[in-house]
Amino acid sequence: MPVLRNLTKVAKQALLSTPGCGCQPLTVAVRTISFSPRQVTSDASFHSVSFSETDHPKVLITGGLGQLGVGLAKLLRKRFGKNNVILSDIRKPPNNVFHSGPFIYSDILDYKNLREIVVNNRITWLVHYSALLSAVGEANVALARSVNITGLHNILDIAAEHGLRLFVPSTIGAFGPSSPRNPTPDLCVQRPRTIYGVSKVHAELMGEYYHHRYGLDFRCLRYPGIISADSMPGGGTTDYAVQIFHDAIKTGKFECNLRPDSQLPMMYIDDCLRATLEVLEAPADTLSMRTYNINAMSFTPEELAQELRKQMPELEVTYNIDPVRQAIADSWPMDFDDSNARKDWGWKHDYDLPELVQTMLNYLGVERCMAHAN
């Protein structure tokens, strides 16, 4: 079988190489003044741990069991120590995640519970990953509004009250059909047409407002579509670019829900997680903005399939367009201008399309061969 023959080739290669698996605040920090964004009771604590008091930040990741959180926890634990990074979600963690470091239940809609976690664990950095993504959000607007907007308000208030450094990811989805699409700069018209996009523009603006108004150390990157091998996407428009690898390896066939010419910005997960750590560690005076585009590559489904066919010539791709996802993709950036991130804090991606494809095939090919061997 050609698919298996190519898989074996890919797996052999993989066994030989290692798979990749400006503004200063106008006010003093909120914890030092008597006014806070939320009318907290007088017993509320503003005693956050300052960075000089600890060797490492104490990090909480919300929504940590999705496509990105487990990988980010692994990276941050390597850097700051296993027990200094707490993953949280409302879902039950799989065994390997539960045994790899601290995990805690946290519903971002439960403000008191969130505050208790931050206080009891002396959290200093908060990475806020909980969200409903673009396609899932359109299927459940009320829940998306609640998680992505009400949840964010809880996060912002807790971060401001406890002097946390707060990272919130935004997305290419924060732009819309009236934005310049090729390329899309950091600052331009943002009129997205999805609840996901609207909630992310809201997050960008609220975070920046809290930064200027209360001195909140808010940091935000607009991620492209993220491609990963060991975690599945949670219901977005760019999901096809992950699924194609799984289907190609399993069956040699893939049915794509976007048109072959739909060009979108994309990034391999290792680049995305490294960018997140880099912007979190960047000295404040290097950040001329608080929300940055980051990018690595742009491609269409057809171009991705062509790159895959270099390794799997028999791959068959058919198209069965999902009108909801297609309308979203047609309104999103085709290419992303991340020159400010590159200039300010030295952002540089490692993976272009050929490396991405090779790395994904290596990883998934080895996994499949190992599963067959067991």
Ligand SMILES: NC(=O)C1=CN([C@@H]2O[C@H](COP(=O)(O)OP(=O)(O)OC[C@H]3O[C@@H](n4cnc5c(N)ncnc54)[C@H](O)[C@@H]3O)[C@@H](O)[C@H]2O)C=CC1
């Ligand atoms: N994966 C991607 O391609 C991109 C992701 N992003 C952003 O990065 C962040 C992480 O993305 P993914 O890991 O892909 O998302 P995901 O959809 O895979 O995971 C989101 C997680 O949030 C959790 N969650 C939902 N409601 C919650 C609640 N009430 N309380 C606590 N947790 C809750 C879910 O259980 C899920 O584990 C999101 O904010 C997303 O908007 C931005 C651009 C691209």
Ligand SMILES: CC(=O)[C@H](N)C(=O)O
């Ligand atoms: C690009 C994103 O924000 C996400 N992957 C989605 O497609 O919704």
